[in-house]
Amino acid sequence: xxxxxxxxKYGIDSQIYVxxxxxxxxxxxxxxxxxxxxxxxxxxxxxxxxxxxxxxxQYTRHFYKILILNAIAGVICAFLIIYNHNGIRLxxxxxxxxxxxxxxxxxxxxxxxxIPLLKVFYVGLVWGLxxxxxxxxxxxxxxxxxxxxxxTALVLPFDIRDMKSDTVKTFPTLxxxxxxxxxxxxxxxVSTILAVQYLSFNYSLAFFLASIITYIxxxxxxxxxxxxxxxxxxxxxxxxxxxxxxxxEYF
Numbered sequence: 001x002x003x004x005x006x007x008x009k010y011g012i013d014s015q016i017y018v019x020x021x022x023x024x025x026x027x028x029x030x031x032x033x034x035x036x037x038x039x040x041x042x043x044x045x046x047x048x049x050x051x052x053x054x055x056x057x058q059y060t061r062h063f064y065k066i067l068i069l070n071a072i073a074g075v076i077c078a079f080l081i082i083y084n085h086n087g088i089r090l091x092x093x094x095x096x097x098x099x100x101x102x103x104x105x106x107x108x109x110x111x112x113x114x115i116p117l118l119k120v121f122y123v124g125l126v127w128g129l130x131x132x133x134x135x136x137x138x139x140x141x142x143x144x145x146x147x148x149x150x151x152t153a154l155v156l157p158f159d160i161r162d163m164k165s166d167t168v169k170t171f172p173t174l175x176x177x178x179x180x181x182x183x184x185x186x187x188x189x190v191s192t193i194l195a196v197q198y199l200s201f202n203y204s205l206a207f208f209l210a211s212i213i214t215y216i217x218x219x220x221x222x223x224x225x226x227x228x229x230x231x232x233x234x235x236x237x238x239x240x241x242x243x244x245x246x247x248x249e250y251f
């Protein structure tokens with residue numbers, strides 16, 4: 001029990017876990033496109049981590065410490081990009097950081113998270129841009145669509161979790177939990193079809209297997225479930241394509 005509490009506090013609640021699974025989702029496509037480089041993986045993880053702790057702590061007394069940490073992280077990311085890539089990659093990274101700030105920043109009168117129904121698509125947009133644009137020389141539309149539909153589907157269970165506490169209209173509060181699940185099923189289905197069509201065989205198979213687990217977790221998503229079901233279970237779905245790929249290649 002103590003181990004689980006420590007894992008939740010220092011892994012999930014600290015935003016390290018969501019940053020890790022997001023990075024592994026990007027690595028999956030980097031491997032498929034033969035663009036894997038460790039410095040790229042490192043600055044993607046730092047970017048995700050900085051963004052998530054910024055969102056979590058901006059209304060707390062720790063916010064100024066987080067700003068300092070984010071500034072340091074930004075310098076490290078810029079150094080990694082300039083030293084290992086080029087100026088164009090730096091511009092791409094900066095645009096994605098700005099998009100992250102627009103999602104949820106207290107200094108904006110209206111930020112994206114306040115706009116009804118837009119949140120789920122916006123998260124899919126940002127993650128999709130990381131996978132199809134930031135890590136590649138040119139924008140890759142199939143990878144963007146695969147990422148966009150899959151991540152958008154994964155955000156919907158979190159709306160089910162938060163439906164009683166959200167202050168803006170979300171899909172579960174507007175059309176109900178079951179219809180929200182139907183939308184998520186459809187998004188995962190479209191994403192999987194695109195993956196099968198555009199990714200090489202091992203990668204499309206890994207994505208297909210990940211989609212099966214994703215369907216199951218969406219099916220059992222209910223507002224009454226413990227937060228760990230979503231912040232660990234559903235969150236893990238974005239890492240599953242990479243994990244299944246590793247299993248197939250090494251075992």
